[in-house]
Amino acid sequence: MQIKSQINNILEESFKALNITPKSLQVSDATKPEFGDYQYNGAMALAKELKQNPREIAIKLANELEKSELFEKVEVAGPGFINLTLSSSFLSKNLLKSLDERAGVSLKENPIKVVVDYSSPNMAKQMHVGHLRSTIIGDTLANLFEFLGDEVIRQNHIGDWGTQFGMLIAYFEENQKDIDAKLSDLEEFYKAAKKRFDESEEFAKKAREYVVKLQSGDEGCLRLWSAFIDKSLQHCQEVYDKLGVKLDKNCVKSESSYNDDLGNIVTELESKGVAKESQGAKCIFFEGSDNPLIVQKQDGGFLYATTDLAAIRYRVQELGAKRVCYVVDARQSEHFRQVFEAARLAGFADERVLLEHIAFGMMLDKSGKPFKTRDGGTVKLIDLIDEAVNRAKEVISRANEYSQEELEKIAQVVGIGSLKYADLSINRQSNYIFDWDKMLSLDGNTALYMQYAYARINSILNKAGEFETREPKLTDTLERRLALKVLALEDTLLKAYQEAMPHIITNYLYELATLFMKFYENNPILKEGVDEETKISRLNLAKATANAIKVSLNILGIEVLERI
RNA sequence: GCACUCGUAGCUCAGCUGGAUAGAGCAUCUGAUUGCGGUUCAGAAGGUCACAGGUUCGAAUCCUGUCGAGUGUACCA
Numbered sequence: 001m002q003i004k005s006q007i008n009n010i011l012e013e014s015f016k017a018l019n020i021t022p023k024s025l026q027v028s029d030a031t032k033p034e035f036g037d038y039q040y041n042g043a044m045a046l047a048k049e050l051k052q053n054p055r056e057i058a059i060k061l062a063n064e065l066e067k068s069e070l071f072e073k074v075e076v077a078g079p080g081f082i083n084l085t086l087s088s089s090f091l092s093k094n095l096l097k098s099l100d101e102r103a104g105v106s107l108k109e110n111p112i113k114v115v116v117d118y119s120s121p122n123m124a125k126q127m128h129v130g131h132l133r134s135t136i137i138g139d140t141l142a143n144l145f146e147f148l149g150d151e152v153i154r155q156n157h158i159g160d161w162g163t164q165f166g167m168l169i170a171y172f173e174e175n176q177k178d179i180d181a182k183l184s185d186l187e188e189f190y191k192a193a194k195k196r197f198d199e200s201e202e203f204a205k206k207a208r209e210y211v212v213k214l215q216s217g218d219e220g221c222l223r224l225w226s227a228f229i230d231k232s233l234q235h236c237q238e239v240y241d242k243l244g245v246k247l248d249k250n251c252v253k254s255e256s257s258y259n260d261d262l263g264n265i266v267t268e269l270e271s272k273g274v275a276k277e278s279q280g281a282k283c284i285f286f287e288g289s290d291n292p293l294i295v296q297k298q299d300g301g302f303l304y305a306t307t308d309l310a311a312i313r314y315r316v317q318e319l320g321a322k323r324v325c326y327v328v329d330a331r332q333s334e335h336f337r338q339v340f341e342a343a344r345l346a347g348f349a350d351e352r353v354l355l356e357h358i359a360f361g362m363m364l365d366k367s368g369k370p371f372k373t374r375d376g377g378t379v380k381l382i383d384l385i386d387e388a389v390n391r392a393k394e395v396i397s398r399a400n401e402y403s404q405e406e407l408e409k410i411a412q413v414v415g416i417g418s419l420k421y422a423d424l425s426i427n428r429q430s431n432y433i434f435d436w437d438k439m440l441s442l443d444g445n446t447a448l449y450m451q452y453a454y455a456r457i458n459s460i461l462n463k464a465g466e467f468e469t470r471e472p473k474l475t476d477t478l479e480r481r482l483a484l485k486v487l488a489l490e491d492t493l494l495k496a497y498q499e500a501m502p503h504i505i506t507n508y509l510y511e512l513a514t515l516f517m518k519f520y521e522n523n524p525i526l527k528e529g530v531d532e533e534t535k536i537s538r539l540n541l542a543k544a545t546a547n548a549i550k551v552s553l554n555i556l557g558i559e560v561l562e563r564i
Numbered sequence: 565g566c567a568c569u570c571g572u573a574g575c576u577c578a579g580c581u582g583g584a585u586a587g588a589g590c591a592u593c594u595g596a597u598u599g600c601g602g603u604u605c606a607g608a609a610g611g612u613c614a615c616a617g618g619u620u621c622g623a624a625u626c627c628u629g630u631c632g633a634g635u636g637u638a639c640c641a
Contacts, residue, residue, distance in 0.1 A: 024581075031584065041583050044621070054621080078584055079621075122641075159641060255641085281639050290566080290637090297639045304641050331635055333568065361569085362634085399603055426577065430570070431634080437590095438576065442603045444589035445577080452603070460600065507578065510588080517604075526600040564603090 001094050001104050004491050006070065007038055007084065014064035020057075022046055027084070033477070036073065036083035037484055043080035054080035091483045092471040095544050098486050099469055103547040105490045107149035115153045115315045116142040118327035119240075119247055122159040123232040124168060126187045127239050127381040129371050130329075133360045136420050136557070137428055138327035139245045140502045141358065143555045148497055153319060154251040157311065158236075160229050161256040166211030167193045169224050170203060173210075186231055187380075215259075229254075235382075242385050244416060244557055258310035262302040265310050266295050274345045284342045293338040308339045312355070313348040323354040325500060330359035330429065358500050361431035371434050388439075389415035395440045395448075396564065410561060414440075414448060417558040421447035424556055425506035445510040447558055450549060453513040455564040457546040460525055462562075464539050472541040475534070478519045479541060485512045486541075489548045493555070502556065509552050516545050 007027045015022050023045060027038045043061060047054035058080035065082070066074045073085035098104035118138020121127045138154075146152045171193035196203045214221040233252065240247045266282055269275035275284045275295055283292035295306045315321045326336060336357035343349045363371045373379050392415030393407060402410065422439040425446075426432055442448045474480045488508070496504040524530050525538045550560050 081584065292638065294639050330569070334636055433576065456601065521605050524600060
C-alpha cells in the first residue's frame with residue numbers, strides 16, 4: 001500500500017479547499033515517533049509567499065486535514081509543523097492486505113520496459129571481485145523493477161571482442177593444443193598468451209593479424225573464438241548459479257553482436273553532423289569540454305563507445321526500452337555521460353527515455369586499499385563465494401547442531417545472502433569496505449539478522465498451528481510502530497525504484513526487523529496468560545512482518561530459511 | 565591543469581527533494597532476563613556533521629571558496 005501518496009492526495013484536496021497552490025506536496029516520515037506517523041512541513045515555506053503567519057496557515061490546513069478519516073490526530077506544532085497520526089483502524093484494515101504473498105504491494109499502474117545492463121564479464125578471463133558489485137546490484141534492480149510490474153530485460157553485455165582474442169588464437173595456434181584440455185583452465189591460458197604477447201613482438205604482430213582475420217569472418221578463427229566464448233560462459237554460469245543471480249544464456253547480448261552495425265553508426269553520426277574528423281579519428285565533441293568521444297580510430301577500428309552507441313540504439317529503438325540502466329563502476333561515469341549525450345544528439349534516444357549510469361564505488365579491504373589476494377593478485381569470484389559459504393558454515397555451527405545436509409543448505413543461503421547483503425546495504429556510490437566479520441555478524445544491519453528474524457517468526461507461526469486470518473488490533477505503541485513499518489514497504493520499494501538504490505531496502509529491513517524484535521520482547525504471543533484474541537491479533541501482525549521481510553529479501557536476491 | 569565523487573562518533577555506515585534535541589551497529593561501560601529460539605532486550609558514554617563564508621524564519625542537507633582523499637582525463641574495454 002502506498003501511504004504517502006494517499007496522504008499527499010488528501011493534502012492536495014485540503015489545499016484546494018483553502019484556495020492555495022503549494023510548491024511542495026510531499027509528506028515525510030515523522031522525525032520522531034512522539035510526533036506521530038508522518039509530518040508536513042510545507043506551511044513554513046508557504047508563509048512567506050502568502051505573507052501570512054506559518055502557524056495560522058498550518059492550523060487552517062490542519063482543520064481541513066482533520067476531515068479525513070485517514071487520520072486519528074492532526075496536530076500543529078512549533079512554528080508550523082503538521083504532525084499526522086493515522087487512524088488505527090486504517091492501519092489494521094490495510095495490514096490485512098499485507099498478509100498476501102506480495103506483502104500488500106501492488107503493481108505499478110504504468111509499467112514500462114526497462115533494460116538492465118549488468119555483470120558484463122570479459123570473456124578471456126575468469127570473473128573476479130571486480131564483477132561482483134555490478135552483478136549483485138544489477139540483479140537486485142532487475143528484481144525490484146520486475147516485482148513492481150515493469151517488463152525487465154536483463155542484458156549481459158559480455159566482452160567477447162578485441163585484441164585479446166587475437167592473442168588467444170595466436171597462442172593456441174602456436175601450441176597446437178587440444179581445445180578442451182587447455183581451456184579447462186582459461187585463466188592460465190590467458191595469462192600465458194598475455195605473457196607471450198608482451199614478450200614477443202613477432203607474437204604480438206601475429207595476434208593482431210588474427211584479430212583482423214577474426215573480424216573479417218575467417219572460419220577457423222571463428223570456430224576457435226566461439227569455443228573460447230562457450231567455455232568462458234560456462235564458467236560465468238557457474239558463478240551466477242552459485243550466487244543465485246538470474247542471468248543465463250538468454251540474457252547474453254555480446255559486444256560482438258553489434259559488430260555489423262558499427263560502420264552504420266559512424267556513418268549516421270557523421271551525416272547528422274554529430275561526429276567529425278579530428279586528428280584522423282572520428283570524434284564527437286561536446287560543449288564545454290575538450291575531451292571528445294572517439295567513435296572510430298585513425299586506423300578505422302571501432303571502440304567501446306561505438307558499441308555502446310549501437311547498443312543504445314538497439315535497446316531504445318528495437319527493444320523499446322523506456323529506461324536503460326548501466327550498472328557499471330563509477331570510474332566510467334565520464335564515458336557514460338558522453339555516450340548518453342551523444343545518443344541524444346544523434347536521436348538514438350529521445351528525452352522520454354531515461355538513460356542511467358548506475359555507478360558504484362570500488363571494493364576495498366579493511367585498510368582501505370583495493371581488494372586483492374594476499375600476494376597481490378585479483379580475487380577470483382568463485383573463490384570468494386566459496387569462502388563466504390565456508391565462513392557461514394563456521395558461524396552457524398557455533399550456534400547450533402545440524403545434520404550435514406542441513407548445514408550445507410543453511411551455510412549456502414546464509415553465506416551468499418551475507419555476501420550480497422553487505423554489498424547492497426551501503427550506498428552504492430561510495431567505496432565499499434569488505435569485512436568478513438562484519439558481514440557475517442548477527443548484530444546490526446546484516447543478512448543473518450534478517451534471516452534470523454524471519455526464522456524466528458516462522459517458528460512462532462509453526463508452533464501456533466492454524467489460526468484465523470484477521471485484522472490485527474493495534475493496542476500499544478510497539479504494535480503500532482511495527483504495523484506502520486510493515487505498511488511502509490511499498491513506499492520504500494518505490495523510493496528504491498526511483499533512485500535505483502538498493503540500500504534503501506536494506507535500511508528498511510533493518511528498521512523492520514529491529515521493531516519486530518522489540519515488539520516480540522514486550523508483547524508475548526504464545527506465552528501463557530495471553531488471551532486468544534490478543535494471540536491471534538499478534539500472530540497476524542507477525543505474519544505480515546514475515547511477509548514484508550521475505551518479499552524484501554527476495555528482491556535483494558536473498559533466500560529466507562524456515563529454520564536456522 | 566580540468567572534470568567527477570567523497571569527507572558525519574574510535575571503527576563501519578544511515579540521514580542529503582532544507583525543518584523540531586544529527587541516528588544505527590561494532591568496540592567500551594552498566595543492567596534485565598532461568599528465555600513464546602539469549603546469536604535477546606534495555607540503558608550510559610561517545611559529534612564544532614573537514615574548514616570558512618553565503619542564501620534562509622531554519623543548513624549535515626542548497627550555493628561559493630579552501631583543505632584533504634579517491635577516480636577519470638584522444639584513439640583499451
